[in-house]
Amino acid sequence: MGLVSFGAGVALGYVLGHRNSAADVERARQVAAQAWQDPKVQETVQRVESTANAVANEFAQKSQEVLASAAEAVKQVIAESSAAARQEPDPSSEDIVSDPALSTEDAGSDWSDEGGSSRSASS
Numbered sequence: 001m002g003l004v005s006f007g008a009g010v011a012l013g014y015v016l017g018h019r020n021s022a023a024d025v026e027r028a029r030q031v032a033a034q035a036w037q038d039p040k041v042q043e044t045v046q047r048v049e050s051t052a053n054a055v056a057n058e059f060a061q062k063s064q065e066v067l068a069s070a071a072e073a074v075k076q077v078i079a080e081s082s083a084a085a086r087q088e089p090d091p092s093s094e095d096i097v098s099d100p101a102l103s104t105e106d107a108g109s110d111w112s113d114e115g116g117s118s119r120s121a122s123s
């Protein structure tokens with residue numbers, strides 16, 4: 001697009017800077033108007049316009065389908081997470097004793113046999 005704009009600018013600058021610029025611009029305008037009124041050009045314009053409208057309509061329809069599907073998926077995830085949040089936690093899966101230094105044995109353990117400090121603070 002930048003190269004086309006640059007080329008159009010160079011051509012316009014050439015035409016406007018030329019001695020007969022007013023006559024050249026008028027001649028170019030007339031040629032462009034005649035080309036635009038040509039039935040073959042108008043037929044091509046109609047064909048392109050029709051194709052563009054068909055593509056735009058198809059894109060809009062597909063977009064609506066995708067958005068509806070995404071909205072349904074979001075609703076399902078929200079419903080599942082809400083249901084999971086309402087469930088009572090399973091007490092057997094909880095970590096009841098999270099500190100391994102707190103022994104659940106009746107005799108107790110001071111972990112000194114595994115390299116920990118002893119219960120007696122004698123030094």
